[in-house]
Amino acid sequence: MTPTLVRQHLTHTGQEPRVDRCARARDWSEIQERMLVPLYEAVYERLEVSTGTRVLGLGCGSGLALLMAATRGAAVTGVDSSASERLALARERLLPEVWGTRTRAQTRIVDGHPRDAADAETPAYTLVTAFEPIGCLAGDSEGLAGLLAATTPLVERGAPVVLAGWGPPERCTTSSVLRVATKLADPLRSAGSWRPALRDDLEEVAQRAGLRPDGSGRVACPFGYADVDSALRGLLSTGLFDAAISATDQAQVDKEVVEALHPYQRRDGAVWMPNVFRYLIARVP
Numbered sequence: 001m002t003p004t005l006v007r008q009h010l011t012h013t014g015q016e017p018r019v020d021r022c023a024r025a026r027d028w029s030e031i032q033e034r035m036l037v038p039l040y041e042a043v044y045e046r047l048e049v050s051t052g053t054r055v056l057g058l059g060c061g062s063g064l065a066l067l068m069a070a071t072r073g074a075a076v077t078g079v080d081s082s083a084s085e086r087l088a089l090a091r092e093r094l095l096p097e098v099w100g101t102r103t104r105a106q107t108r109i110v111d112g113h114p115r116d117a118a119d120a121e122t123p124a125y126t127l128v129t130a131f132e133p134i135g136c137l138a139g140d141s142e143g144l145a146g147l148l149a150a151t152t153p154l155v156e157r158g159a160p161v162v163l164a165g166w167g168p169p170e171r172c173t174t175s176s177v178l179r180v181a182t183k184l185a186d187p188l189r190s191a192g193s194w195r196p197a198l199r200d201d202l203e204e205v206a207q208r209a210g211l212r213p214d215g216s217g218r219v220a221c222p223f224g225y226a227d228v229d230s231a232l233r234g235l236l237s238t239g240l241f242d243a244a245i246s247a248t249d250q251a252q253v254d255k256e257v258v259e260a261l262h263p264y265q266r267r268d269g270a271v272w273m274p275n276v277f278r279y280l281i282a283r284v285p
Helices: 021-046 064-071 084-094 097-105 144-154 174-188 201-208 228-236 242-247 250-264
Strands: 054-058 075-080 107-111 127-134 160-166 212-220 223-225 271-273 276-283
Touching: 021 064, 021 084, 021 127, 021 160, 021 212, 021 223, 021 228, 021 276, 054 064, 054 144, 064 075, 064 084, 075 084, 084 107, 127 144, 127 201, 144 160, 144 201, 160 201, 174 242, 174 250, 201 212, 201 276, 223 228, 228 250, 228 271, 242 250, 250 271
Parallel strands: 054 075, 054 127, 075 107, 127 160
Antiparallel strands: 160 276, 212 276, 223 271
């Protein structure tokens, strides 16, 4: 989720397009990841995250959501198995010497499965977050229910588990840009095609994981960029356009994304796309 917008998907050939992964991770952490800050803030405020909260962040990526929880006093553990470059940035953010030994002792970044975040000395977690929004690509929730089910033994009974998803397409102007990826990748019949979010996407995942839904909310998360180049770099950093790049080429994808961004460009050159994201709070039985 990482706080990433979507999980990274392989193309139909099983290969990913040639990209500079370090540069892409930097673009994610410096441009795109902050777009979901209102979502993180709304969840932490509602759940009163503070000293004493023990957070397990699934798909933590470059760690901005964990950093925000840590500044509230929470002990944080981030887990991710698909983004080593982003995890390296998370370690830079969360484990610098300036934080001091006490904070460092309460912060862990794990490259692997949630079970790798458990040991005899680790207390049960009191909050689990899966902030990678689903409901954008066909099949983007596959495996999430199983991951959550594997996580519940590490969590206190009754503790909240937070899932995130895209809002209705009519409330998400970015969806018109994401359709570019579908159009260009369609000849591949890619499983990673854009699809509109459905009302019960999050509830279905929670139920498959054996969790009990216990409230939800919607948060405005506009995507704002200084210029078209920043918007292009930010959107490509999500991995949503990988199949399109493999089906055509980088130049074609860049050209069509820039064209799709044109209606959202302001006179000063900035790009502004209002979006709404949804979150679900579910409880561990």
